[in-house]
Amino acid sequence: MNPLSVSQLTQQIQQVLESELAPVFWVVGELADFRVAPQGHAYFELVEKQENKLLAKIRGNIWQFNYRTIAAKFESITRTSLKNGMKVLAQVSVNFHPLYGLSITVKDIDPSFSLGERSRIRQETIDRLTREGLLRLNGNLPLPIVIQRIAVISSPTAAGYGDFINQLDQNGYGYQVSHQLFPSLMQGNEAVGTLISALDKILFQSENRTFDAVILIRGGGAQLDLDCFDDYELAKKIAAYPIPVLTGIGHERDETIADLVAHTRLKTPTAVAEFILESFRIFEENLGLSLRRLDRATRSKLREESTKIQQLELRLRGKSMQMLNSNTDRITTLSKRILMGANSTLKIQTVELDNLARGIKKSTKLLLDQQEAKLTFLESQLRQLDPEAIFKRGYTRSEVNGSPIGSGDITEGATLKTYAEKMILTSTITQIEKK
Template sequence: MEEKEYLDLLTLQRLLKSGVEELFPTKLWVKAEIASVSRKQNGHCYLDLCQNDESGTVARVKAAIWRSRFLQLNNFFAQATGTVLQAGMSVLVRVQVSYNELYGLTLSIDDIDPAFTIGEKEQEKKRTIARLEQEGLMDKQKQLSFPVLPYSLAVISASSAAGFGDFCRHLEGNSYGFVFQVELFEAVMQGVTAPGSIIDALSRVESAQTSYDAVLLLRGGGAELDLACFDDYRLCAAIATCPLPVITAIGHERDYHVADMVAYSYEKTPTALADVFIDCYMAEDERICSFETKLKLAFVNKIAAMMARVDLLENRIQAADPRKLLSRGYTLVADSGGRLIKEAKGIAPGDILRIMFADGTLSCEVKDRK
């Protein structure tokens, strides 16, 4: 039997190691997306970096930030971006490519460019806006009607979110005694899983038996990159096509996210949003009070006009009272049947007439007519 040439595994791995070190003798900058990140108790941070396109993940590699560098690098990134390294972020990292006979290829990260991550999120935001505009979804929510007195409110938020608590306390504690029905649909409100979680919550709202007046997206603010999920195309398209008015209040004072743009309306904070609903009821209460005042005034004016009419008729009746005429020296003449005689025509001698005075009546016989 012919003996085949072969390499043992260790030799193969050493050849690969030698080839990698020869091909990448110095550090280089690599653009990638963080697929996962895990900080270990020993202080090291391990990441899975990947590259995706329309078909899915096309490249993946393990990376590490060693303990000696991680704390400084993590603090630097957090100060620049307002958040820590997390899955879903696009990053530009400086790496040393190495190959280990036991663990394979590893990228050792010793620097990161936070400006790149911020810029990538801004570019993603612009791409989302352009696509929504092309599909005619940017103003779709604005075409919906909003109830005069919104009562039943579906809230999408995390139950532990400070923004949700602020909203409920402010709404329920209004000094006017207005009452609202609020139902929470829990969702993840930041990070790579947030868009899918919020979309699922929107679906649950739409399929619920309760007929809601509006859907509210609430969270209590956070770092800019923590809120990047609200620029996600899938989430923004789901908001735009929701059959109910969607109002966002994600608690960010400095920026305006795509979710805010496509929603029916938006408020900067959950507390400000609670004021919107209280103001709706205040405006309607004032309108009703205005109607009440106008109705009372109209009623008073109508009664006054009717009283004036009654007084006029009373004066006319009194002026036409025969007793008034008789008291001024006039007399009334009637025939024996009581019918008033207005002229001498038709009266013949011998007829009996009654002549009425203010103080009495005389019965007379006609002797002659001239």
């Protein structure tokens, strides 16, 4: 055995790689841990993933001189800078350093590939949403006729947000729109998470406050800066959202997937504001039109009913006069019948009353004669019982202590008073004989 030192082994590896490998390769990979050093060099890892599983990675760099050229070219075509998560087609040379190991040096990056890759991923996301039946789910929600209460998702410092709020609040019609901002990042790797979080916060708050719509707005920017709005998870969230979502992302040439799944897509934030104000104007115009139609219909109906009332009035008058004349004749006939009947009844009642009067007079005379005879008889009896009559016949009445004799105990020596017609005798009882 002839063992090698580590440096000898690494030198052999370096020699084999330099002699056997081509000077440069075109490699497809995703940028990870991308950073630019103060000296201007770019350092990163080029990785390969499959369903978020890491299959391979290699360290890479772009030296300062090349980075300036590559970055400027990339930004001029894609209108965005190189960043983490971006899939690129890079021309690289393979390097092996005895101390730092295997790495690649980027010579060039094809910006057209990044644009094409973005389109491919975007189409795959659209196809997946279509298969899952989510593409127009939010679009089927009913949108209020007048959008009065809105939740706004935007960056609070964005010019587009300021223009949107100014147009709503300073509208020349005096319409009042209640709006609440839910801040979010609108580009970058963390944008998707903050956008979904804002949607969750709106949904939570809507339990106490009703929102007519959610407004997602962003000003214009580079095409690749809008990648967050093509994210599947964000699109799925918007599609299944229970409140209508209106987008005004400010990119007129292409629709983002967020635009496709939203209820209504508008070009710019100010276009969204105009759409909201238009709902007020249309409602006001329709209301005015309805009021005019109602006024015309009411006037026409009033005229029609007035004519009917006049016709009914004439018919009622004729019918009333006819009934009145008919009833007048009946009343006259009935009056005559009643008068004749009353006269006949009066005559009969008069005869009956005369008969009753004669009967009463006869009965009264008989009763008076009977009572008079009775009174005469009683008078004679009273006269017979009158003490004065007894005294006139020679009889007297005796009393002891004011009581008639025989009504109580009488003792000898008692005083006896005797009443006669013309005198009163007072005697003293000296003897009492029992019978």
